[in-house]
Amino acid sequence: MNGQSRAPAAKLIGLLVLLVFAAAAPLLWTFALFPVLAVVGVIVPIQWRRFVRRLAPIIVIAGVMGIGAFWSHSGASSRRPLEAAVRAVVAGCVLAAFGETTSLIEVIRGMRALGTPALLTSALGLMLRSIDVLGDEREALLRSRAARGGERASRWDEWRGRAGLIGILLMRAVDRAERVHRAMKARGWSAEPKR
Amino acid sequence: MHLPDGFLSLPVAASAGAASTAAVGIALRRCRATLDDRAEALLGVTAAGVFAAQMVNFPIPGGTSGHLLGGALAGILLGPWAGLLAITCVLIVQCFVFADGGLLALGANVFNIGVIGCLSGHFIWSLARPLATSRTQQALAAGVAAWCATVLAAAVCAVELSLSGTFGFARTFSLMVGVHAVIGVGEAIISGMVLAAWLERQRRVGVESLTPSVRPEAAIVGGIALAATIVVVLAPFSSEVPDGLERTLGWLGASDEGSSNAAGLFPDYQIPMLGEWGGTVAAGLFGVGILVASAWLVTRLRLAKPAPSVPST
Numbered sequence: 001m002n003g004q005s006r007a008p009a010a011k012l013i014g015l016l017v018l019l020v021f022a023a024a025a026p027l028l029w030t031f032a033l034f035p036v037l038a039v040v041g042v043i044v045p046i047q048w049r050r051f052v053r054r055l056a057p058i059i060v061i062a063g064v065m066g067i068g069a070f071w072s073h074s075g076a077s078s079r080r081p082l083e084a085a086v087r088a089v090v091a092g093c094v095l096a097a098f099g100e101t102t103s104l105i106e107v108i109r110g111m112r113a114l115g116t117p118a119l120l121t122s123a124l125g126l127m128l129r130s131i132d133v134l135g136d137e138r139e140a141l142l143r144s145r146a147a148r149g150g151e152r153a154s155r156w157d158e159w160r161g162r163a164g165l166i167g168i169l170l171m172r173a174v175d176r177a178e179r180v181h182r183a184m185k186a187r188g189w190s191a192e193p194k195r
Numbered sequence: 196m197h198l199p200d201g202f203l204s205l206p207v208a209a210s211a212g213a214a215s216t217a218a219v220g221i222a223l224r225r226c227r228a229t230l231d232d233r234a235e236a237l238l239g240v241t242a243a244g245v246f247a248a249q250m251v252n253f254p255i256p257g258g259t260s261g262h263l264l265g266g267a268l269a270g271i272l273l274g275p276w277a278g279l280l281a282i283t284c285v286l287i288v289q290c291f292v293f294a295d296g297g298l299l300a301l302g303a304n305v306f307n308i309g310v311i312g313c314l315s316g317h318f319i320w321s322l323a324r325p326l327a328t329s330r331t332q333q334a335l336a337a338g339v340a341a342w343c344a345t346v347l348a349a350a351v352c353a354v355e356l357s358l359s360g361t362f363g364f365a366r367t368f369s370l371m372v373g374v375h376a377v378i379g380v381g382e383a384i385i386s387g388m389v390l391a392a393w394l395e396r397q398r399r400v401g402v403e404s405l406t407p408s409v410r411p412e413a414a415i416v417g418g419i420a421l422a423a424t425i426v427v428v429l430a431p432f433s434s435e436v437p438d439g440l441e442r443t444l445g446w447l448g449a450s451d452e453g454s455s456n457a458a459g460l461f462p463d464y465q466i467p468m469l470g471e472w473g474g475t476v477a478a479g480l481f482g483v484g485i486l487v488a489s490a491w492l493v494t495r496l497r498l499a500k501p502a503p504s505v506p507s508t
Contacts, residue, residue: 015298016298016299019200019297019298019299020205020299022200022201023200023201023205023208023299024205054293054294055294057294057295058199058294061199062199062201065199065202068362068367068370069202069356069361069362071366072357072362072363072364072366072367072370073362073363080360080361081361081362084201084202084361085201086201087200087201088199088200088201088202088297089201090201091199091200091201091297091299092199092200092201092294092297095200095290095294095297095298096294098291099291099292099293099294102291104288104291104292107291117220117223119223119226119227119234119235119238120219120223120280120283120284122235122239123234123235123238123239123242123280123284124239124242124284124287124288125239126235126236126238126239126240126243127238127239127240127242127243127246127284127285127288128243128288129239130239130240130243130244131243131246131247131288133243134240134243134244134246134247135247135250137247138247138248138250138251142251155254155256158253158254159253159254159384159385159388160388162251162252162253163384163385163388163389163391163392164388164389164392165251166248166251166263166385166389166392167388167389167390167391167392167393167395167396168392168396169244169247169248169251170241170244170245170248170272170389170393171393171396171397172244173240173241173243173244173245173247174237174240174241174244176240177233177236177237177239177240177241178233178236178237180236180239180240181232181233181235181236181237184235184236185232189232190232191227191231191232191234191235
């Protein structure tokens with residue numbers, strides 16, 4: 001493990017420790033994580049508005065699941081569902097703060113340093129590079145469909161059109177994958193690392 | 196169905212994580228063996244394709260919209276192992292970038308959506324495929340597989356939540372399965388339509404599936420094993436509460452306990468001499484056996500007829 005990959009690996013382990021703490025420590029102790037996150041937010045600048053946007057769906061899901069847990073016990077034991085919902089929000093704060101301070105490239109580097117198989121981390125890296133390209137392709141397909149009057153179709157035709165669009169998108173992804181593979185081979189890439 | 200952290204107990208999260216790690220390990224070996232050095236590019240870019248496909252919204256009456264979940268479809272189009280890895284990559288990105296699904300719960304999410312969703316979707320589609328002789332029937336088979344995979348994944352998710360002690364089993368199981376039976380209809384329609392579009396384009400362009408399909412014998416054995424496991428594992432948890440029909444009959448004053456079921460072969464899914472649990476399991480396994488035999492008979496009769504050739508994935 002070199003210096004460049006040690007920091008992301010340490011960050012990932014730190015994240016896991018904090019999440020286990022949020023899940024297993026006595027409930028009141030988990031609130032100690034909030035000042036820790038505040039300090040991290042001061043040291044590593046966090047965009048608080050984006051952080052809140054990231055956190056909002058977690059709070060909603062935790063609330064709904066907490067109510068569901070309460071209902072599923074017929075309201076007999078209210079402590080455990082409430083506790084689970086609070087823990088979910090605390091863990092969500094930790095995960096959102098991690099996402100704000102760590103890029104996915106760093107996560108992949110950390111996973112590689114921690115021994116995750118190379119095929120999975122390489123696939124993740126290539127996925128990361130392709131998401132924007134295929135996202136643009138999806139938008140272009142949707143735009144061209146709208147330009148052909150697709151938005152005015154009946155609900156059933158609208159679904160068929162969009163499903164066909166997904167089919168084309170996946171086909172293009174496979175085509176693109178073949179081209180990426182040929183380009184990698186042309187640059188001397190091999191699945192077996194050269195020693 | 197993306198579980199956040201906090202709702203699963205650590206032992207359940209760790210067990211699901213271990214099961215997912217084992218399944219992903221097998222998938223990595225199988226993909227490396229079948230795709231060789233194409234594996235990285237194909238998995239990475241098609242995972243991005245699945246991710247982009249999940250962003251296409253489908254309008255639903257009432258001013259809302261839904262999107263493809265994609266577990267079963269990935270298993271059908273990419274093959275079970277490549278599909279599992281593509282979904283795993285998508286779940287990892289969703290967890291770290293969008294905080295959609297927890298990190299401690301990542302193993303459970305991979306297990307539910309990837310292992311159960313992809314593999315069962317592919318198995319069910321492989322079982323139904325010999326009966327599908329046209330593109331429409333293949334799309335229908337994909338829809339059935341997607342619906343079953345969605346409901347099965349929801350059922351497993353409910354079991355994990357109740358094993359964690361956070362949720363009561365009976366209500367959670369019926370709610371999760373009930374809600375996902377409805378969501379599964381949308382998933383089935385979209386999956387069937389996407390497969391039809393894929394087959395149409397494949398007919399024109401000629402693109403192969405990324406990994407070979409599961410052999411029919413393996414799919415049959417896997418399907419029977421899955422059904423038998425569900426019977427044996429879930430039988431002790433079967434609810435004592437009357438189902439919807441029994442409750443309605445009760446309200447109408449039409450229920451007649453003891454006489455309506457007594458006429459059946461196994462009254463109330465029980466075999467008296469085997470005790471409560473053993474009787475339920477034996478009756479369930481007997482039912483699975485009858486279904487397998489019927490499916491085998493129908494398939495034999497169907498395959499005996501000459502069928503027009505169709506493009507294969």
